Amino acid sequence: MVVWFLFLATMFLNNAGVAGQADDTGFVSIDCGLVGNNSYKDASSTLTYSPDEAFIDTGTKHNISAAYVTSTLSPHYLNVRSFSNGTRNCYTIRSLVKGEKYLVRATFMYGNYDGLNKGVIFDLHIGVNYWKTVNISDPDKRTIAEVIFVAPVDYIQVCLVNTGLGTPFISSLDLRPIKNSLYPLANSSQSLALQHRLNAGPTDTTIIRYPDDPHDRMWEPWSNVPYWTEITTSSHVQSVQNDIFEVPSAVLQTAVTPVNATPANTSELKFFWLADPPNKDPEYLANLHFSELMNLTKDQKREFNITLNDAMFSPEPFSPDPLYANAVYGFKPVHGRQQYIFTLKATANSTLPPIVNAVEVFVVLQVSGIPTDTADVSAINAIKSQYQIKRDWYGDPCVPKTYAWDGLNCSDVASGSPRITVLRLASSGLTGEITNAFANLKALQTLDLSHNNLTGSIPAVLSEFPSLAILDLTGNKLNGPIPSALLTKSKDGSLTLRVADNADLCYDETECNQLKKKSNSSKIAIAIIVPIVVVLILASAGILIIRKFRWSGSYMKPTKIPENMENHQFTYRDLEQITNNFQQEIGRGGFGVVYSGCLVDGTQVAVKMQRDRSTQEVNDFMVEAQHLARIHHRNLVSLIGYCNDENCLALVLEYMSEGSLQDHLRGLKLNTLFIEGICFHFIS
Numbered sequence: 001m002v003v004w005f006l007f008l009a010t011m012f013l014n015n016a017g018v019a020g021q022a023d024d025t026g027f028v029s030i031d032c033g034l035v036g037n038n039s040y041k042d043a044s045s046t047l048t049y050s051p052d053e054a055f056i057d058t059g060t061k062h063n064i065s066a067a068y069v070t071s072t073l074s075p076h077y078l079n080v081r082s083f084s085n086g087t088r089n090c091y092t093i094r095s096l097v098k099g100e101k102y103l104v105r106a107t108f109m110y111g112n113y114d115g116l117n118k119g120v121i122f123d124l125h126i127g128v129n130y131w132k133t134v135n136i137s138d139p140d141k142r143t144i145a146e147v148i149f150v151a152p153v154d155y156i157q158v159c160l161v162n163t164g165l166g167t168p169f170i171s172s173l174d175l176r177p178i179k180n181s182l183y184p185l186a187n188s189s190q191s192l193a194l195q196h197r198l199n200a201g202p203t204d205t206t207i208i209r210y211p212d213d214p215h216d217r218m219w220e221p222w223s224n225v226p227y228w229t230e231i232t233t234s235s236h237v238q239s240v241q242n243d244i245f246e247v248p249s250a251v252l253q254t255a256v257t258p259v260n261a262t263p264a265n266t267s268e269l270k271f272f273w274l275a276d277p278p279n280k281d282p283e284y285l286a287n288l289h290f291s292e293l294m295n296l297t298k299d300q301k302r303e304f305n306i307t308l309n310d311a312m313f314s315p316e317p318f319s320p321d322p323l324y325a326n327a328v329y330g331f332k333p334v335h336g337r338q339q340y341i342f343t344l345k346a347t348a349n350s351t352l353p354p355i356v357n358a359v360e361v362f363v364v365l366q367v368s369g370i371p372t373d374t375a376d377v378s379a380i381n382a383i384k385s386q387y388q389i390k391r392d393w394y395g396d397p398c399v400p401k402t403y404a405w406d407g408l409n410c411s412d413v414a415s416g417s418p419r420i421t422v423l424r425l426a427s428s429g430l431t432g433e434i435t436n437a438f439a440n441l442k443a444l445q446t447l448d449l450s451h452n453n454l455t456g457s458i459p460a461v462l463s464e465f466p467s468l469a470i471l472d473l474t475g476n477k478l479n480g481p482i483p484s485a486l487l488t489k490s491k492d493g494s495l496t497l498r499v500a501d502n503a504d505l506c507y508d509e510t511e512c513n514q515l516k517k518k519s520n521s522s523k524i525a526i527a528i529i530v531p532i533v534v535v536l537i538l539a540s541a542g543i544l545i546i547r548k549f550r551w552s553g554s555y556m557k558p559t560k561i562p563e564n565m566e567n568h569q570f571t572y573r574d575l576e577q578i579t580n581n582f583q584q585e586i587g588r589g590g591f592g593v594v595y596s597g598c599l600v601d602g603t604q605v606a607v608k609m610q611r612d613r614s615t616q617e618v619n620d621f622m623v624e625a626q627h628l629a630r631i632h633h634r635n636l637v638s639l640i641g642y643c644n645d646e647n648c649l650a651l652v653l654e655y656m657s658e659g660s661l662q663d664h665l666r667g668l669k670l671n672t673l674f675i676e677g678i679c680f681h682f683i684s
Helices: 006-015 375-385 436-440 458-466 484-491 509-551 563-568 572-578 614-631 661-668
Strands: 003-005 028-031 048-051 062-063 079-082 087-094 101-109 120-126 129-136 143-151 155-165 172-178 190-200 220-222 228-232 253-258 268-274 284-290 304-308 327-328 338-347 358-366 408-410 420-424 431-433 447-448 451-454 471-472 477-481 496-497 505-507 583-589 592-597 604-610 640-647 648-654
Touching: 087 172, 101 155, 120 143, 129 190, 129 358, 143 592, 190 253, 253 268, 253 604, 284 338, 375 420, 375 431, 375 436, 436 458, 458 484, 484 496, 563 640, 572 592, 572 640, 572 648, 614 640, 614 648
Parallel strands: 003 268, 028 048, 190 220, 420 447, 431 451, 447 471, 451 477, 471 496, 477 505
Antiparallel strands: 028 172, 062 079, 087 155, 101 143, 101 172, 120 129, 120 155, 143 190, 190 358, 228 253, 268 338, 284 327, 284 358, 304 338, 408 420, 583 592, 592 604, 604 648, 640 648
């Protein structure tokens, strides 16, 4: 008697070739991390693999280390996509049919792609439900995860979840539609995650898959020579009517039986698997596949009982049909053991030892999580795309709660899909107009878009939320009238509406017209101010050029007084009389002090006295005097005269009685301009 450990069969995987001839309609084969946009046909399977950009927008691409590249390595193992950012990163495959059955397979080969030569452990989720924990410690080990499930919606997400034990990565991802009649224990309430799928007794190490298996299941070789005898046939093995497994003939054409089973009626065949992981007490379902490959004589009989951990797995003795597919499978999951042992023992009437052609073992996954409402998922993804929201928003928005999107609250329903009820995007850097996609979140109760840079008007569709209680639009750049339906809800107390700090928002047409008039007045003021500023800038540029020459060592001699200023020269004594001995000071600046004065003819003037008479100050004075003498504008004060004697350096200017430019522009939040020490007195 030999007990054969099922796990040992996986040792053949590293060196196995793959049988396959062509691709099949409906298959999705993704090479994760493939560089470029071109698909390729895998030489060993002839299936077409495509790059993964169409299925995911996170992660980074890497090639595995050259030390692990071999001539027999499938191309999709040559590169990976890894996910160092985010807790949950998900591939999304669309165009599924809700309620149909599918097989999804993910493969992993580390290959020391990051140069760290370090193991990694992370979780896989299928949709919103846990699938498998991936534990990779060897760089050249190829790990395969497979699950059969019923699609709850018209798309499926395969998510890699960072559990803090290394950076998740993936090599390839496959989706295969299968008949709803197959694997009846995979249904809307439970999925089947593959633990083992073994082809007993092959003559080589080839993995049987598509096209021998039209569903592209991967049957790994399984043998235990010299303890088992291999039986093979070249004859085709037929499927039975209403076959619920459709095991390919290539798999059923081989089998194993115990060596030296004498007498036959006492022989038995044993094999087992271990619970993985043992601490989670997983539930298992097993399928045993048989076909009689020998031409039995009338005197020959193969009959045996099947037990699992000494409990009857088959209710009565079993005899395989010659060259027809048979299966014995469990309807009720088993659990609570560290080790599960199958025993196939010949009956007293049997003249031949027991055989087995293939074995499948599955972990039962309860479908406990229900995906978020599809309309809500579409709406929130449209919002994410519209505003390029940079948050850890991957996978299902609401489920599982541990990984729900930041800023969202969802309804907690006993049945049916969760709905998004709260969306908080305050201070998220949103720009542009408010998208109508918000209105598709029909269950929304709170929407906070405050303190962003949203522009345009408030969409009227925001008033169509049946349950919206709080709408916060504070601190944006919205304009135009607030929709009347929102104002009505605000007044009757059914909606808390916050719209402060939106300067161009108005409550009705009257207020909007007033804002429009105010805006036009501001435009007129700007039209007046801009030319003045241009003049000042030009004057400043001239002064900068003059100073450049000074700084470069070229001393500019004092400029002669222009001829058109000779008739406006005052003496220091004249200024004493004009200002009544400098009695009333009306301003100060970098140039000096400004006094109020009055000419003989009664004209009120401003006398600007120079603080000192250094060479630099005299030169600055002459430059300012020249500019004021040459520049004439209705918004600039006029130069009446000057004083330039040994005791005085001053300008006599037109007096402006209505205050300074700063006083008039204060409402427009403009500052007075001082350019190169020259103070220009002008009004708008």
